[in-house]
Amino acid sequence: MKKTQILFTIIIICILLSAHAFASGQWTVKNIKVAFGDIQVFKGSSQVETSVEPFMVDGTTMVPLRDLSEALGFDVHWDGERNIIHIGSAIFQPDIGKTRGSAVHIEDAKVIRNVGPFYQKERTYKLAGRSFNRGVVVHIEPEEVAEVVVDLNQNYATLEGFFGVEDDTMDSSSTYNMTILGDNQILFQSGPVAPSEYPRYIAPDEVDLTYVNRLIIRVETNRGRIGTYTQLMPVLANFKLYQK
Numbered sequence: 001m002k003k004t005q006i007l008f009t010i011i012i013i014c015i016l017l018s019a020h021a022f023a024s025g026q027w028t029v030k031n032i033k034v035a036f037g038d039i040q041v042f043k044g045s046s047q048v049e050t051s052v053e054p055f056m057v058d059g060t061t062m063v064p065l066r067d068l069s070e071a072l073g074f075d076v077h078w079d080g081e082r083n084i085i086h087i088g089s090a091i092f093q094p095d096i097g098k099t100r101g102s103a104v105h106i107e108d109a110k111v112i113r114n115v116g117p118f119y120q121k122e123r124t125y126k127l128a129g130r131s132f133n134r135g136v137v138v139h140i141e142p143e144e145v146a147e148v149v150v151d152l153n154q155n156y157a158t159l160e161g162f163f164g165v166e167d168d169t170m171d172s173s174s175t176y177n178m179t180i181l182g183d184n185q186i187l188f189q190s191g192p193v194a195p196s197e198y199p200r201y202i203a204p205d206e207v208d209l210t211y212v213n214r215l216i217i218r219v220e221t222n223r224g225r226i227g228t229y230t231q232l233m234p235v236l237a238n239f240k241l242y243q244k
Contacts, residue, residue, distance in 0.1 A: 132162065139232075177192060
């Protein structure tokens, strides 16, 4: 049944932010009146699912930017240091006036070793309800290790992407850790990644690939409590390598 439009006062913070940023006084909180009326968003004939219900403010329809952009095929990135939203694959750098080099998705890179293996799904990836159109996934059992080795030949500067656990996974107790190595030197290590957690994000320049010949992305599961299902499905979503 369609909901009756209701006006009420609600506190809105335009962008989700960390507690540290909020406490530092960078943000202004306002009380505004909004209207909900069962607003639905469609791309062609397909409905776009949104993480927050769309609403009206003074005649303007408010729709989650990330959900709408990704439905149209654009990546969205949040720069928490400068409070900038990037839409598209190139990351604008106002402080240095340049954009990234061309991006190559991990599934299109030159892979020289694939243990697992990591593979592409025929449909979108779902991480805690969030959809991704590009990426790779691997099926692994507790205490197993999977890894993919990519030939970079010092042609890339950095990478970025999301990682998490596919919502289709049947294991709700185990976790995994991800390690990124460049020529066997550790460049990045995650903490435990669990099912249903919001996808983790690696920002550009967090991993320096300037002099890396071989990139290794390794996932290793940690055994959880004993259950009926034990298989875990780690996902590398919208994972991209930026050329120099």
